[in-house]
Amino acid sequence: MIPVSPSSMNLTNVTDGPLSHWQKALIGFVLTVLILVTVCGNVMVCLAVCFNRRLRSLTNCFIVSLAFTDLLLGLLVVPFSATYEISSHIWPWSLTMCNIYISLDVMLCTASILNLFMISLDRYYAIIAPLRYPTVVTPLRVAVAMVLIWVVSLMVSFLPIHLALNTNGTIQNSFLSNGKQECKLEVNKLYVLVDGLLTFYLPLVVMCITYFRIFKIAREQAKRINNTSGFRPVRNVLPTVKEHKATVTLAAVMGAFIVCWFPYFTVFMYRGLMGAVCETLLTIVMWLGYVNSALNPILYAALNRDFRTAYQRLLKCRKVGPNIRETSLTDEMRHKKLDQAMNMLEDKALELHTMNGKRCSLIQDGSERFLTPAYDSSSFSTIMSYCQSLWLAQVLLRGRHGS
Structure with a gap:
């Protein structure tokens, strides 16, 4: 060679x-x-x-x-x-x-x-x-x-x-x-x-x-x-x-x-x-x-x-060393974060079960307020994101507990 x-x-x-x-x-x-x-x-x-x-x-x-x-x-x-x-x-x-x-x-x-x-x-x-x-x-x-x-x-x-x-x-x-x-x-x-x-x-x-x-x-x-x-x-x-x-x-x-x-x-x-x-x-x-x-x-x-x-x-001349906050998490830290997120979502889902019809009233109330001139799009996005999180938590909870 x-x-x-x-x-x-x-x-x-x-x-x-x-x-x-x-x-x-x-x-x-x-x-x-x-x-x-x-x-x-x-x-x-x-x-x-x-x-x-x-x-x-x-x-x-x-x-x-x-x-x-x-x-x-x-x-x-x-x-x-x-x-x-x-x-x-x-x-x-x-x-x-x-x-x-x-x-x-x-x-x-x-x-x-x-x-x-x-x-x-x-x-x-x-x-x-x-x-x-x-x-x-x-x-x-x-x-x-x-x-x-x-x-x-x-x-x-x-x-x-x-x-x-x-x-x-x-x-x-x-x-x-x-x-x-x-x-x-x-x-x-x-x-x-x-x-x-x-x-x-x-x-x-x-x-x-x-x-x-x-x-x-x-x-x-x-x-x-x-x-x-x-x-x-x-x-x-x-x-x-x-x-x-x-x-x-x-x-x-x-x-x-x-x-x-x-x-x-x-x-x-x-x-x-x-x-x-x-x-x-x-x-x-x-x-x-x-x-x-x-x-x-x-x-x-x-x-x-x-x-x-x-x-x-x-x-971009940006620091990539271990002190930067944007450094990606290790696998163990990432898994720990995922577990914490899952626990939070399960808590939300449990709260959701105790709320009964309050969830629908929350969405309805948010929709009515959205229709008024004083309601802005950012508030509507916040309410919808919250409702989506609750729905996702319920789905995940059903998947975990077989309900």
Whole structure:
């Protein structure tokens, strides 16, 4: 798995001639927008999880790690790739910097794959074994998993590239006949097989199997939820519904990752095993992979209401910390509030039974007063809201006591 600039997969020569001025301007504008969206979007994800108490969960630790990876890609790799693209695949900097640039590209792509792999395992235990989830997925294990992600990413990027384990006995980067330098990643068959199969295709197969089982069980649970009646049973399944929504969001993120990166790795494997590949195709699949880093924050906002609310508060420069009164209640506090409301409504319903015909006289009196010129619409709304509350209380009371 080598997410490097398009030229990293070039043949032996760079592009045929320099780009015109309007082509450079157009490419530069598009790539600048992509960089800004990538950086700003992933910064928003990190800030949203940091300042929103509802988003502070173990699952979102991996999401922050993924966003941090995409942020580094947008800051340390994509700008150099854009410059390299505009300059017709001529590397203007030193050879050492080129090797660091390629190593960073490989490392960040590997980290993205492993983060998504850990997310899929987290969702698997949250849906398959919700009662065992707190004992299986602990803060310590999450921290160890995140450390392993970055250690493995470093070992498959900087180590083989700087030791020239990925080449066919040639120099990693060389000078062209005109004295200008190109920056590309040399690959041999062993490196392609080990890197592509173990760090992309194998995790991809595991993630697909995991999400298939998750959706199969989620569908069965959804059927049970739809067949559930009564106030309290529905309230008890609200955490399960929340887990399903989180799973759908993360599955969409993984789906976008597959769409963006699978073409690249297919071309990468073909190039390492068979040789020459069309340069235009290489450019397209490479930048399609970079688009994925800008896509994840948009998917969070589109599919997850908590992220969408956090984004809105951040854009309005409103505090989202634990001291704000508008912070959403926890499940226990929400259930306590619901119980209190139910008790109040039951008291109202009991009063309603003792009132006999007084309720009708109240409505009649309110209607008569509404017909007089001195009566205003707000008073009528108040009376009607009160009567509706009494009616709702009576219905709820009948449902609870079977009367």
